[in-house]
Amino acid sequence: MQLDNRKKEVLHAIVDDYVSTNEPVGSKSLIERHSFNVSSATLRNDMAELEHLGLIEKPHTSAGRIPSDKGYREYVNSLMTIEALSPREQLEIEKRIDSSVDEVTDLIKNATHTLSETTGFVSLAMSPRLKKSFLKQLKILMIEPGKALVVMVLSAGVVKDKVVRIPNFLNDEQIMKISGAIEKHLTGKPLDEITLVTVESAGKNADVPEPLLKQVLYEAYAAIKQADELNIYLEGEHRMLSLPDFSSLGRARDLLGTLSDSGMVAGYVNEMENAAREAGSDDSYMIRIGQEITLEGLDDCSFITATYNLTDSVSGNIGVIGPKRMLYSKVISQIDFVKKKLNEEMRRFI
Amino acid sequence: MQLDNRKKEVLHAIVDDYVSTNEPVGSKSLIERHSFNVSSATLRNDMAELEHLGLIEKPHTSAGRIPSDKGYREYVNSLMTIEALSPREQLEIEKRIDSSVDEVTDLIKNATHTLSETTGFVSLAMSPRLKKSFLKQLKILMIEPGKALVVMVLSAGVVKDKVVRIPNFLNDEQIMKISGAIEKHLTGKPLDEITLVTVESAGKNADVPEPLLKQVLYEAYAAIKQADELNIYLEGEHRMLSLPDFSSLGRARDLLGTLSDSGMVAGYVNEMENAAREAGSDDSYMIRIGQEITLEGLDDCSFITATYNLTDSVSGNIGVIGPKRMLYSKVISQIDFVKKKLNEEMRRFI
DNA sequence: GTTGGCACTCATAGAGTGAGAGTGCTAATC
DNA sequence: GATTAGCACTCTCACTCTATGAGTGCCAAC
Numbered sequence: 001m002q003l004d005n006r007k008k009e010v011l012h013a014i015v016d017d018y019v020s021t022n023e024p025v026g027s028k029s030l031i032e033r034h035s036f037n038v039s040s041a042t043l044r045n046d047m048a049e050l051e052h053l054g055l056i057e058k059p060h061t062s063a064g065r066i067p068s069d070k071g072y073r074e075y076v077n078s079l080m081t082i083e084a085l086s087p088r089e090q091l092e093i094e095k096r097i098d099s100s101v102d103e104v105t106d107l108i109k110n111a112t113h114t115l116s117e118t119t120g121f122v123s124l125a126m127s128p129r130l131k132k133s134f135l136k137q138l139k140i141l142m143i144e145p146g147k148a149l150v151v152m153v154l155s156a157g158v159v160k161d162k163v164v165r166i167p168n169f170l171n172d173e174q175i176m177k178i179s180g181a182i183e184k185h186l187t188g189k190p191l192d193e194i195t196l197v198t199v200e201s202a203g204k205n206a207d208v209p210e211p212l213l214k215q216v217l218y219e220a221y222a223a224i225k226q227a228d229e230l231n232i233y234l235e236g237e238h239r240m241l242s243l244p245d246f247s248s249l250g251r252a253r254d255l256l257g258t259l260s261d262s263g264m265v266a267g268y269v270n271e272m273e274n275a276a277r278e279a280g281s282d283d284s285y286m287i288r289i290g291q292e293i294t295l296e297g298l299d300d301c302s303f304i305t306a307t308y309n310l311t312d313s314v315s316g317n318i319g320v321i322g323p324k325r326m327l328y329s330k331v332i333s334q335i336d337f338v339k340k341k342l343n344e345e346m347r348r349f350i
Numbered sequence: 351m352q353l354d355n356r357k358k359e360v361l362h363a364i365v366d367d368y369v370s371t372n373e374p375v376g377s378k379s380l381i382e383r384h385s386f387n388v389s390s391a392t393l394r395n396d397m398a399e400l401e402h403l404g405l406i407e408k409p410h411t412s413a414g415r416i417p418s419d420k421g422y423r424e425y426v427n428s429l430m431t432i433e434a435l436s437p438r439e440q441l442e443i444e445k446r447i448d449s450s451v452d453e454v455t456d457l458i459k460n461a462t463h464t465l466s467e468t469t470g471f472v473s474l475a476m477s478p479r480l481k482k483s484f485l486k487q488l489k490i491l492m493i494e495p496g497k498a499l500v501v502m503v504l505s506a507g508v509v510k511d512k513v514v515r516i517p518n519f520l521n522d523e524q525i526m527k528i529s530g531a532i533e534k535h536l537t538g539k540p541l542d543e544i545t546l547v548t549v550e551s552a553g554k555n556a557d558v559p560e561p562l563l564k565q566v567l568y569e570a571y572a573a574i575k576q577a578d579e580l581n582i583y584l585e586g587e588h589r590m591l592s593l594p595d596f597s598s599l600g601r602a603r604d605l606l607g608t609l610s611d612s613g614m615v616a617g618y619v620n621e622m623e624n625a626a627r628e629a630g631s632d633d634s635y636m637i638r639i640g641q642e643i644t645l646e647g648l649d650d651c652s653f654i655t656a657t658y659n660l661t662d663s664v665s666g667n668i669g670v671i672g673p674k675r676m677l678y679s680k681v682i683s684q685i686d687f688v689k690k691k692l693n694e695e696m697r698r699f700i
Numbered sequence: 701g702t703t704g705g706c707a708c709t710c711a712t713a714g715a716g717t718g719a720g721a722g723t724g725c726t727a728a729t730c
Numbered sequence: 731g732a733t734t735a736g737c738a739c740t741c742t743c744a745c746t747c748t749a750t751g752a753g754t755g756c757c758a759a760c
Binding site for chain 2: 238241
């Protein structure tokens with residue numbers, strides 16, 4: 001996009017003004033609020049040009065201009081400068097991050113909560129992608145005849161469990177044998193290398209009759225697979241109702257309707273993550289603006305996520321969904337700072 | 351409330367009409383829609399009387415009447431008749447209840463989801479009150495030096511666990527000793543009879559040095575206490591935005607804001623439960639209408655809950671939050687049927 | 701390339717109006 | 731005493747009309 005300097009400044013000013021006032025901005029108010037050393041007529045010419053390029057648009061003939069999705073994109077890519085948070089803002093976030101929790105999941109939920117409170121928007125986090133983490137322990141505990149609990153400890157300091165059904169005849173000792181055999185052979189293996197075949201061959205060494213064995217192995221396998229399923233934590237949906245951007249009930253309804261399907265949102269975040277990886281992006285955050293988002297009802301939103309790291313190979317996403325009319329530089333540094341704190345706290349778990 | 355028969359019928363008709371049309375109902379339309387064998391003038395006299403008694407009110411001088419909270423209360427207490435669901439409606443619910451899940455928690459979430467879809471309102475469920483359930487198993491598994499997992503199996507078929515910190519020096523064998531000692535002494539005890547003192551005296555029998563022992567016992571105690579904390583599952587908040595009753599953004603915001611604080615809602619449900627118990631109520635459901643609800647922003651809502659039973663002594667609540675302008679008899683029978691199915695499914699777990 | 705001037709456009713808010721629904725009251729009737 | 735017909739009155743809602751004002755595009759001049 002070849003824009004001369006003044007046009008860049010004009011676009012920058014339009015985005016800033018529109019974000020802070022929520023009113024279409026006209027050439028005259030632009031002159032009043034900023035020190036362009038030209039007249040409003042000149043800006044009008046520039047604005048006509050910017051509109052021609054698709055960077056800004058008019059809600060109707062006699063209104064000012066508002067940024068288009070493309071305009072926001074240009075702003076985010078080349079115009080804005082991200083400033084670090086003030087010490088006070090940093091302190092505010094640090095105070096909210098609870099460093100006393102004993103489970104990674106609680107820490108992530110806590111960070112999500114902090115992010116929603118800090119930004120005033122919807123925040124979200126994905127559970128860590130555990131495919132690359134490896135099994136440190138696996139125990140099968142008999143609960144009662146026909147029922148057992150599979151407990152797994154993963155390298156990333158994460159504990160998962162699942163209640164499974166087992167044959168009624170199996171006794172404590174047999175279960176322990178199977179449990180021991182699986183643990184012995186699979187400890188140290190990354191989750192994504194564990195298949196039904198691996199589990200079955202591990203189980204061969206247990207001295208338990210074949211038919212009984214088979215069902216338990218299958219259940220153990222299912223429990224392991226379930227352990228690396230992705231969860232999403234969404235918070236602060238109701239905050240969207242306080243924004244003027246969603247003062248139309250219809251929009252608000254569509255938005256919250258979509259967000260209520262957390263599986264769909266999780267799928268989308270996953271898609272974003274994969275797309276960024278394939279594109280070889282090395283940005284510390286990913287951003288989707290307006291129509292770039294393929295979820296229904298999020299046309300007026302922007303999606304910003306960053307990646308946190310539990311270990312070198314185990315990571316997840318944390319970010320916000322806000323109105324596309326947001327203070328991008330601020331929100332990005334808020335996300336970035338929460339992510340940083342989250343990463344620090346996570347060191348305790350690995 | 352001494353009302354003659356016709357006045358009862360008039361109130362009944364006003365509630366029915368208002369619920370179905372969402373328009374204030376006037377004397378004339380009352381005549382048209384129902385077969386009162388009197389003139390509209392007579393009904394006007396009756397309506398004036400009902401208004402005098404505080405059962406109905408006028409939004410403004412020249413509008414029809416709408417039921418007041420007191421009017422709905424009278425309707426619910428003495429006028430409505432609850433009909434069983436049609437076979438088709440029953441089937442619809444049965445299809446949604448997933449009988450393949452292996453954990454009680456999943457079953458409850460599933461029932462909550464079903465209830466929200468069936469009623470179109472917000473549904474909620476409380477986790478079972480486990481104070482009266484007793485410990486069937488307790489195991490402490492070493493995760494890594496300084497960290498252990500306490501796994502508890504409770505009589506109600508519920509499995510709970512918690513990661514805890516332990517002294518770094520403790521080895522596997524010592525942990526197993528402690529775990530065994532606690533389990534031996536506390537198995538069969540109801541959770542609400544287990545105190546720090548009980549746990550400590552149980553631990554005495556483990557052959558482990560006192561200072562190390564003490565911390566583990568405390569953590570085990572904390573884990574047990576955490577096991578009977580109440581959780582709440584809320585679902586379908588966004589559905590409220592589709593109701594004409596919340597077409598004003600302000601109301602919708604207040605409502606969803608309050609519902610987003612699930613701890614507060616849980617506290618309120620608990621209060622309702624306790625109040626009902628103290629009053630010795632033997633109704634199969636509890637109901638709060640409009641201003642009777644002490645939560646902010648729920649003035650236009652009604653709260654209906656029923657009690658499900660996991661065992662004789664272990665129960666929880668399930669219900670809905672909807673607009674007070676709702677089809678009470680229908681919603682109550684929907685809740686009742688879901689509760690019944692939930693109770694049936696729960697038998698598998700005990 | 702920049703500027704002042706001007707005609708034109710369009711959303712918005714406010715005032716005024718008529719229709720319609722509903723009420724309360726009174727006097728007559730059963 | 732309960733019921734009814736009739737009627738004047740009230741109030742909301744939808745509609746139209748109008749004035750206002752912010753903002754634009756374009757042209758001619760600098």
